[in-house]
Amino acid sequence: MTIAINFFGAAGTVTGSCYLLETPQGRLLIDCGMFQGPHALKELNYTPFPFEPRTIDTVLLTHAHIDHSGLLPKLTKAGYRGPIWTTRETADLLTWMLPDSANIQESEVEQLNRRQQRRARTSIEPMYTVVDAEACLGQIKETVFNSWQEVLPGVKARWWNAGHILGAGSIELSLVAAAGGTPLSMLFSGDIGPRVSALQCPPDAPAGIDYLIVESTYGNRPRPHVSDDERRALLEKEVKDALTRGGNLIIPAFAVERSQELLADLGWLIQKNRLPKVPIFLDSPLAVRATEVFERHRDALDCFEQDIDPFRATNLRYVTSVEDSQKLNNIAGGAIIMSASGMCDAGRIRHHLKHNLWRPDATVLLVGYQAPGTLGYLLENGATQVSIRGEHITVKATIRRIDTYSGHADQADLRGWVKDRLPIRRNAFLVHGEESALQAQQQALIEMGLTASQVIVPALDQRYKLDPEKGAILLESERRRLSSEKAEEARHGWDWTNDLAALSLDLKGYLQDMPNDKERQQTLREFRRLMERRVQA
Numbered sequence: 001m002t003i004a005i006n007f008f009g010a011a012g013t014v015t016g017s018c019y020l021l022e023t024p025q026g027r028l029l030i031d032c033g034m035f036q037g038p039h040a041l042k043e044l045n046y047t048p049f050p051f052e053p054r055t056i057d058t059v060l061l062t063h064a065h066i067d068h069s070g071l072l073p074k075l076t077k078a079g080y081r082g083p084i085w086t087t088r089e090t091a092d093l094l095t096w097m098l099p100d101s102a103n104i105q106e107s108e109v110e111q112l113n114r115r116q117q118r119r120a121r122t123s124i125e126p127m128y129t130v131v132d133a134e135a136c137l138g139q140i141k142e143t144v145f146n147s148w149q150e151v152l153p154g155v156k157a158r159w160w161n162a163g164h165i166l167g168a169g170s171i172e173l174s175l176v177a178a179a180g181g182t183p184l185s186m187l188f189s190g191d192i193g194p195r196v197s198a199l200q201c202p203p204d205a206p207a208g209i210d211y212l213i214v215e216s217t218y219g220n221r222p223r224p225h226v227s228d229d230e231r232r233a234l235l236e237k238e239v240k241d242a243l244t245r246g247g248n249l250i251i252p253a254f255a256v257e258r259s260q261e262l263l264a265d266l267g268w269l270i271q272k273n274r275l276p277k278v279p280i281f282l283d284s285p286l287a288v289r290a291t292e293v294f295e296r297h298r299d300a301l302d303c304f305e306q307d308i309d310p311f312r313a314t315n316l317r318y319v320t321s322v323e324d325s326q327k328l329n330n331i332a333g334g335a336i337i338m339s340a341s342g343m344c345d346a347g348r349i350r351h352h353l354k355h356n357l358w359r360p361d362a363t364v365l366l367v368g369y370q371a372p373g374t375l376g377y378l379l380e381n382g383a384t385q386v387s388i389r390g391e392h393i394t395v396k397a398t399i400r401r402i403d404t405y406s407g408h409a410d411q412a413d414l415r416g417w418v419k420d421r422l423p424i425r426r427n428a429f430l431v432h433g434e435e436s437a438l439q440a441q442q443q444a445l446i447e448m449g450l451t452a453s454q455v456i457v458p459a460l461d462q463r464y465k466l467d468p469e470k471g472a473i474l475l476e477s478e479r480r481r482l483s484s485e486k487a488e489e490a491r492h493g494w495d496w497t498n499d500l501a502a503l504s505l506d507l508k509g510y511l512q513d514m515p516n517d518k519e520r521q522q523t524l525r526e527f528r529r530l531m532e533r534r535v536q537a
Contacts, residue, residue: 006464010067015034015036016035028173029075031062062162069098092293102132109124112124163194164190166199185208189212196231217408221437222411236275254341266280279336284338284340288320291311428455
C-alpha cells in the first residue's frame with residue numbers, strides 16, 4: 001500500500017485544519033478543526049465528515065485553537081473511539097476549551113430554535129453538546145515535546161515547540177510505506193509563532209524533511225519586528241492615548257494566549273509605573289480558566305521577570321458571571337476591558353462593542369488578525385456602521401490596531417522557519433492561507449531552491465498519493481464539498497450574508513435621509529414588490 005494525504009481543511013482557506021493520512025499502518029487524522037469566517041465555510045462544520053470517523057485509527061493534534069481542535073467532539077459523536085495525542089499543555093487547555101465550544105453550540109442553537117419555532121420551522125440540533133465534549137476529553141493521551149511517541153505500530157511522532165500558543169507543536173512523523181523500506185519523514189507545521197513573542201520561546205523543528213505541510217497565514221504580510229521593550233512601549237502609548245480620550249479601552253482578544261500576553265505586558269508596565277493602576281477587566285470565563293492553565297505551566301513560558309505576577313495584579317478583575325459582565329456597562333470611562341473573541345464575531349466582546357462603539361471618547365484596540373467577513377474585519381477597514389445582534393450601531397469610537405501581538409510568524413519569520421527546515425527532499429504543501437498569502441509563500445519556496453512542481457497549493461478535499469519515486473501525485477477526489485460558487489465566496493471572504501448586512505445598514509440610512517414618512521413607505525413598497533417578482537420568477 002502507498003501513502004496518501006487528504007486535505008479536508010485549511011486548504012485554500014485559513015481555518016478548519018484537518019488532514020487525513022492513509023498509511024500501511026493505519027489512518028491518521030492530523031487536527032480536526034472548525035471552519036471560521038465566511039458563511040460558505042462555516043456551513044461545512046454542520047455537514048458530515050468527508051471520511052468515516054470509525055475508520056480513523058488515531059488522531060494527532062497540533063494545538064488547542066478551535067480552528068484546529070473544534071470538531072473533535074463532533075468526531076467522537078460520529079463514532080471515533082481512538083486516542084487523541086497531544087502535548088500535556090494542550091490537553092490542559094482543552095479541558096476548558098472544548099466544553100466552552102460545546103456550550104456556545106448549545107446556546108446558539110437554543111436561540112435559533114426559538115426563532116424557528118416562531119416561524120413554524122423545524123428545530124435543529126447543535127453540532128455537538130457538552131456531553132460530547134466531555135466524552136472527547138476522555139480520549140486524550142498526553143505526550144511531551146522532543147520525545148518520540150509510537151502512535152500506531154510502526155509509526156512514530158514527536159512534537160516540536162511551534163512558539164504559537166501554550167502547548168502548540170509542529171508534528172514530525174516517521175513511517176514506512178512497506179516492510180523493510182526506508183523511513184519516510186513528514187512535518188506538519190501547525191501554526192508557527194514569531195521569533196520574538198511575549199510568552200513563548202522561538203519555534204523549532206528538524207531539518208531534512210521528505211514532506212512539509214506548512215502554514216502560510218502571513219506568507220505575504222511583513223510586520224514590524226520589535227523587541228520586548230519596543231512591544232511594551234507600543235502598548236503603553238495606545239493605552240495612554242485611550243485613557244486621554246476619556247472613555248473605555250475595549251480590547252477584543254482571543255481567550256488563549258493573546259489575553260495572557262496582554263495581561264503580562266500590562267502588569268509589567270504598571271509594576272514599572274509606566275501606566276496608571278487603572279482597573280483591568282478580563283471578561284471571559286474561558287480566558288479566566290485559560291489563565292489558570294498558564295499559571296500551572298509557567299515553567300513552559302519564556303516571558304517576564306520572576307518577581308512580577310501579572311495574573312494576580314491587585315487592579316485586575318476576573319469576570320465570569322453574566323451579571324458581573326453586564327455591570328461593566330455602568331463604567332463610562334477609564335477602564336480597560338478585554339474580552340473574547342479576538343475577531344469580534346462571537347462572545348461577550350460584542351456586548352461591550354455594542355455599548356462603546358457609539359461613544360466618541362471610547363477606543364477599540366485590535367491586536368490580531370481579522371478574517372474577512374468578521375465584525376473585526378469591518379471595524380479594521382473603517383466601517384461607519386455595523387450590526388450587532390440585529391441592532392445598527394454607528395461607529396464613533398477610535399479604532400486602533402497593533403500587530404505586535406500576533407501569534408503567527410510574519411512573512412520574514414515564516415520564510416526563515418521554512419529555510420531552516422531545508423532540504424525538503426520531496427514536496428512542500430502550503431496550507432492555512434488566503435490566496436495572495438499562498439502565492440507569495442509559493443514564490444518564496446521556489447526562490448529557496450525548490451522547483452515549481454515541488455511546491456503544491458492543495459485545494460479543499462484534494463487527495464495526493466505520496467509516491468516513493470515521483471513524490472506527490474494528485475489523485476481524483478471522491479467528493480468536493482464546496483461548489484465552484486461557494487469556493488469563490490470562501491476565497492474572497494464575502495458572501496450573501498455580508499451583502500445582506502451591508503444592504504440592511506444602507507437601506508436604513510437611505511430611509512432616514514428621505515424627507516418624510518410617505519416617501520419611506522413608498523420606497524419600502526417598491527422594494528417589496530421587486531423582491532416578490534424576483535421570488536415568483
